[in-house]
Amino acid sequence: MTTRLLKNVPFRYALNAAAAAGLYIVLMILIDTKVLNRYQALMLIPIGFNIILAVSLNLSAGFMGQLPLGHAGFMSVGAYTAALFSMSVNLPTNLELPLALVLGGLAAAVFGVLIGLPALRLKGDYLAILTLGFGEIIRVIILNLKFTGGAYGLRGIGRQTTVTWVYIFVLITLFALSTLIKSRHGRAILSIREDEIAAEASGIPTTYYKVLAFSVSAAFAGVAGGLYAHYLSILDPSSFGFMKSAEILVIVVLGGLGSLFGSVVSATVLTILPELLRGFAEYRMVIYSLLLVAVMIFKPSGLCGRYDFSLGDTLDDFFALLRDKLLKKAIKEAPAEAEGK
Amino acid sequence: MTPVLDISNLGINFGGLQALDDFNIQVRNREIVGLIGPNGAGKTTVFNVLTNVYQPSKGGIRLTGKNILGKSTHEVTRNGIARTFQNIRLFKSLSVLDNVKIGLHNSMTYSLFSAWLRLPSYWKEEAAAAKLGRELLAVFDMEELSDAPAGSLPYGAQRRLEIVRALATNPKVLLLDEPAAGMNPSETAELMRTIHDVRDKFDVAIILIEHDMSLVMGMCERILVLNYGLIIAQGTPDEIKNNPLVIEAYLGQQRGE
Numbered sequence: 001m002t003t004r005l006l007k008n009v010p011f012r013y014a015l016n017a018a019a020a021a022g023l024y025i026v027l028m029i030l031i032d033t034k035v036l037n038r039y040q041a042l043m044l045i046p047i048g049f050n051i052i053l054a055v056s057l058n059l060s061a062g063f064m065g066q067l068p069l070g071h072a073g074f075m076s077v078g079a080y081t082a083a084l085f086s087m088s089v090n091l092p093t094n095l096e097l098p099l100a101l102v103l104g105g106l107a108a109a110v111f112g113v114l115i116g117l118p119a120l121r122l123k124g125d126y127l128a129i130l131t132l133g134f135g136e137i138i139r140v141i142i143l144n145l146k147f148t149g150g151a152y153g154l155r156g157i158g159r160q161t162t163v164t165w166v167y168i169f170v171l172i173t174l175f176a177l178s179t180l181i182k183s184r185h186g187r188a189i190l191s192i193r194e195d196e197i198a199a200e201a202s203g204i205p206t207t208y209y210k211v212l213a214f215s216v217s218a219a220f221a222g223v224a225g226g227l228y229a230h231y232l233s234i235l236d237p238s239s240f241g242f243m244k245s246a247e248i249l250v251i252v253v254l255g256g257l258g259s260l261f262g263s264v265v266s267a268t269v270l271t272i273l274p275e276l277l278r279g280f281a282e283y284r285m286v287i288y289s290l291l292l293v294a295v296m297i298f299k300p301s302g303l304c305g306r307y308d309f310s311l312g313d314t315l316d317d318f319f320a321l322l323r324d325k326l327l328k329k330a331i332k333e334a335p336a337e338a339e340g341k
Numbered sequence: 342m343t344p345v346l347d348i349s350n351l352g353i354n355f356g357g358l359q360a361l362d363d364f365n366i367q368v369r370n371r372e373i374v375g376l377i378g379p380n381g382a383g384k385t386t387v388f389n390v391l392t393n394v395y396q397p398s399k400g401g402i403r404l405t406g407k408n409i410l411g412k413s414t415h416e417v418t419r420n421g422i423a424r425t426f427q428n429i430r431l432f433k434s435l436s437v438l439d440n441v442k443i444g445l446h447n448s449m450t451y452s453l454f455s456a457w458l459r460l461p462s463y464w465k466e467e468a469a470a471a472k473l474g475r476e477l478l479a480v481f482d483m484e485e486l487s488d489a490p491a492g493s494l495p496y497g498a499q500r501r502l503e504i505v506r507a508l509a510t511n512p513k514v515l516l517l518d519e520p521a522a523g524m525n526p527s528e529t530a531e532l533m534r535t536i537h538d539v540r541d542k543f544d545v546a547i548i549l550i551e552h553d554m555s556l557v558m559g560m561c562e563r564i565l566v567l568n569y570g571l572i573i574a575q576g577t578p579d580e581i582k583n584n585p586l587v588i589e590a591y592l593g594q595q596r597g598e
Contacts, residue, residue: 009464176457179456179457179459180453180456180457183451183456183463183467184442184445184446184449184451184456184466184467184470185453185456186456187435187439187442187443187446188443188446190432190435190439191432191435191443194431194432194433194434194435195430195431195432195433197394197426197430198426198430198431198432199432199443200413200414200415200418201392201414201415201418201423201424201426201430201507202415202418202423202443202444202446202506202507202509202510203415203418203419203444203446203447203510204415204443204446205413205415206415212453306434
């Protein structure tokens with residue numbers, strides 16, 4: 001690519017902001033005009049927090065190349081923290097929810113550091129099993145504490161999660177992760193995936209960056225947990241088990257390890273798919289599983305591999321293509337014109 | 342003049358195996374030192390101990406007078422010892438320029454929050470790093486490869502990129518582990534010019550491990566010969582060539598002698 005029409009950075013930011021706002025307006029119109037019915041509109045919320053969960057897991061699993069299996073544990077820490085906060089204070093909703101989510105994220109980040117420090121000494125399957133263990137420990141602790149409601153669950157959490165809030169936090173997550181990855185800190189995280197020994201030898205403090213990526217990943221899982229808590233209004237420890245972690249991992253792997261865009265697409269598809277397949281009743285999980293198997297056989301790197309979508313680049317390529325076509329056409333017509341004279 | 346690198350009485354053992362013992366060397370600024378010896382003599386172990394991949398069991402390492410023994414690998418690099426690897430270790434799926442930028446990591450100081458909020462410090466330092474990275478690549482005629490994935494480069498270019506990445510950390514001492522491995526004679530000759538250029542342009546001392554004797558004899562000012570973890574000889578190329586101990590280590594003892 002030789003020409004870059006949209007090279008201007010502020011312009012690109014404006015373009016992305018406009019696209020995000022545009023999508024939001026379209027969604028709102030679809031909901032208002034009842035094109036999306038109430039049920040479908042409510043589906044947007046799980047799509048949103050699944051996107052946040054998948055994208056945040058992708059930071060450690062895809063970009064750092066370390067495979068943790070305890071993401072649901074961090075989600076539960078965020079969910080309970082946010083829920084307990086919003087139940088104990090009485091603030092206007094539009095202040096209470098974001099505060100609760102931020103607190104949930106911070107609590108999960110702290111757990112990320114605490115678990116990351118010992119866990120990240122290990123690699124590969126060892127790390128996977130260790131984080132799986134930690135995830136279960138968190139779940140069992142919640143199950144046995146008084147103030148979390150134990151096995152009975154935590155009830156009466158305000159249903160404060162709206163499509164708008166989910167949308168805002170999805171945007172924040174995507175922005176935070178993509179800006180992180182395209183910085184010296186992000187390159188340090190990528191270098192760990194590529195070759196840890198070479199990264200150390202290039203002056204990267206790998207332990208620091210492992211724990212950093214792990215806790216940032218945990219923080220956003222906590223935010224998603226908070227959104228989840230205020231969406232269902234009931235928290236039950238059994239919903240944060242190993243199966244939940246595996247479900248998030250499936251989304252990430254299917255979308256492509258190392259592609260934020262892939263995680264977004266895959267989270268959307270895999271949240272809607274089971275609902276679409278409801279017509280097939282008992283066969284729906286079979287079809288769902290078969291689809292996963294098919295993707296892994298025909299595209300093992302996931303739907304998007306490591307490709308990441310950039311609105312500016314895509315438009316650029318489109319304009320370049322358009323211009324080439326026009327140029328070719330002009331060249332074709334030119335000799336004809338000359339002959340005509 | 343104080344030496345850039347002063348290694349005294351360095352030793353390491355793995356269980357009962359004394360991989361390196363009583364290793365002493367003072368390297369002057371801009372000196373090119375060769376480290377040779379038969380397979381398993383402990384050459385790469387020297388590099389691994391210097392960069393704290395292995396922790397030595399005894400000895401001292403001083404870099405421009407400062408003790409760096411026991412510092413972790415990335416701190417050693419930050420203090421000024423950079424290395425390349427015997428079996429190339431690039432960040433294969435990242436672009437050539439990103440590989441160099443990772444080497445430049447510590448030349449940038451902007452925080453995580455500047456990255457998140459895209460504060461001016463982010464833009465300024467990233468632009469400077471991109472410019473410096475391209476300049477470094479240009480020195481090695483690799484500027485036009487900036488955007489290619491590092492793993493897609495031909496073998497010789499990958500070796501050069503590893504050197505560029507090491508130089509990006511702004512080292513005082515550069516450790517090259519078999520830079521000419523797998524190269525044909527003309528590539529080796531080019532590599533020798535490159536190494537000379539590196540020394541002159543970047544003002545570094547170079548220690549290199551190499552089996553290619555034309556390269557070692559042709560460009561090293563001083564050569565150390567290791568065998569079974571011990572220095573058995575050191576001196577100029579001519580002295581080494583005629584040293585009976587060295588000949589014995591490589592070719593064995595002549596019968597009847």
